[in-house]
Amino acid sequence: MVDKRNMKANFINDSKGEIIFGYIVNILMGICILGALYPLIYVISASLSSGISVDRGQVFLWPVEFTLGAYEYLFSDNAFWISFANSVFYMLAGTVYCMFVSVTVAYVMSRKTFIFNKSINFFILFTMWLSAGTIPRYLNYINLGMSDSRIAMIIGFGVSAFNIILIRNYFDSLPKELIEAATMDGATEAQILRKIYIPLSAPILATVSLFYALASWNSWFWYSLLIKSESKQPLQIVLRRLLLYSAENIDDTSNEIINIVAGAHNDTTIKYAIMVLSLIPVLIVYPYVQKHFTKGITLGGVKS
């Protein structure tokens, strides 16, 4: 229980300068929080406003001409649900696959008695320093038949050297005596990994899972190059296309008058509605891993 009397006593004992400093810090933090929160509030408000009011810049804080038109349009659009489901699939399947690969590779890298330990460590680190570049990578993916394939998008992008190093470092920090005891009891490598390393590594595993999940959810570049079918596109591609298409086409020679229906959504509000909906999975996942996050980052970064 917080000792409020001691807190008050401490506060009274603070010098005037420290009190003022405290207020200044609080004000600055408040400004930072507002700066971070306001765009989110604006996006939510704009998604709930009419298209005309958003285009006219009338939305500042609260929705203007409140309408759920953009959300109704999206929820009635199969393409949106398909892309949303694709994003969820890529995120979940991708995270599971990435974690499987990362944990097993990190385990091998942490076992100093393994004969090729140094070589594997070198190869993994090497990929962090040097990359073939976009075009060779693209051609490699095409030649491997990874164009327009869901499974290929998961398998082809499974390994992050940085995350493997994080997990490896955490494994290195675990007490060696546990492994020795398990080995003496006749445990196999798989059992050591499954029953000792993984249970003790919850913080780093949660952290790295979050990294993979967020990276998968937010990524669009390789999806835009390799996925052509609309049925396989993730949400970020749909959002990007909406952003690109809604930009005014300076070369428009069609002279086609586009009529706007009053009070309805338009491309702008649909864009904002997609942004809001794309935040939801992140908001759901994050609280569960938050408690592990800070611990995982710092412990993973420190070599024992």
Add this chain to the structure above:
Amino acid sequence: MKRALSLLLILALALGLIGCSPDEEAKNDDSANVESPVESQVESNIVYDGTFSKIVKEPTEISVFAKMDNDFVVKTDSTFGKFYEEVTGVKLVGTANPNVDDITGLNIHATEGFPSDIIISAHEVDAMVQFASEGAFVDLNEYMDMMPNTKNFFENHPLGKQIYEASVTADGKLFLIAAAERFKPTHVPLIRKDWLDKVGMDVPQTTDELEKVLMAFKDNNLGAGGITVPFVAKHWVLKQNTPTLLGARTESRATGRVIINDDGTEFYHGWSTDEFRHALTEMSRWYDIGIFSKELFTEDKPRDLYFPSDRGGFTVWSASTIGFNKQPNMPEGFELVPMLPTSYDGVRLDQRATHFMRKGRMGISVNSENKELAAVVLDSFLTEEFILQNAYGIIGEQLEHVDTVDGLKIYQDTKEWNDTIKAEYNNNHKTARHDNGFLNIGLSFDVIYDEARYIKYGEEYGKTPIDEIESKYLKAYETGEVKFVPAVNVSFTSDEQDEINNIKTNLEFYQDEIFSEAITNPYTNIDDSWWNEYIKKSNEVGMERLVEIYNTALARNK
């Protein structure tokens, strides 16, 4: 021992990678000596007679990379694709990536070696010509006997000869067919009639009058909430649409910033003339005195921002801007009226009219395994029935013939299709059509001997605001009241095209940067030393050399 084992592992991996790569030489040798079974099958399968009907005996498919306007691509199994397959027996398999922009999509396809049979790009003309010069496409002259529509078009259409000259290379090869579209105005000046009435002035006829009108809008603070933007613009409006109001020709639709002089004898760079310097200085002065918005280089949609909010007075933009007059919730009395470009030194000038050869290129990939089939399919793209229906809809389903006016057949959207557009596409006809595969690839609809016209559901032919603007301008072009920037066909050698592409990218990047700097800084900065430095740097980047290449090509083509 460990080191040796590591080296052994690396060697094994390397050998494995090398071993996995395909044997290109063997493949090439085989293809040179043995006739492809696909080709021989295709040869006997073709029954094309030059009309939009059955092309093949047995159903087959052909791959088409066709990209226009970013995410509009030929899609396999689109509504139009299925119609085409039903009529001709050929399934069009779309291979373009809709998720990347046009040039990225084309370049990605090029890195794969143009594996598709037919390649079409609506906007990346320079890139397509460059690839053609590097041998990416077949010479269509070899297949002309199988392409009666193409031959007929080149020989008999009023624009056929010019399109042929625009398509053929300096040494007579026909790698690409230039797409074309009807000559018409696109970006026109539009001014607030209600604001003119408030300040008691008429539609300005000269640029001096225009400046007085715009300053009157500003000085009388006609904009709502104390914000008045007399001239609503974006950066490209200043670069492309505004110089002509100030007496400068700076670009042509056909050849970009390198333009031909009046008598067609010599090319020059539109951004190197005294007229351009004067126009730049005036635009900078207009920026200083508040005729433009200070945020014009960063605003996203200034038309949507300033007209509905009753803050904008004038613009030079696509004719569709007149549509604001009919939009809901516009300010009371809001009325934009079109006007001819204001005259400067007695001349009204327009450089935004479309040029027939602007719209793109199409060809057959040299790596196609179905070149003859691709040739007849390409030829079918040039039939009247294909062009009309590919652009607007299938007759009987999306389109119906409603009238004939002076020999012109008038086609209109059906009610059912119109209802679908409203319900599923937010009333956006273009998106609705493109999403269903009606892509307007190849030739633009109205180029066909002017025998047909398309109008939207409920419209009366020739009576929309756009029709009125177009006929006003076409009349003005015809009588010479408005001069438009001419274009001339030139074709380049492969080396020349290489050099043009290299210079143009760097030059435009530099000039666009300098342009922004000149506009946003005080106009008095544009003095002799500034100008001389700009010309010197532009020439270092390659401006003079670029013009030289064009003039060499011009001399050769004569």
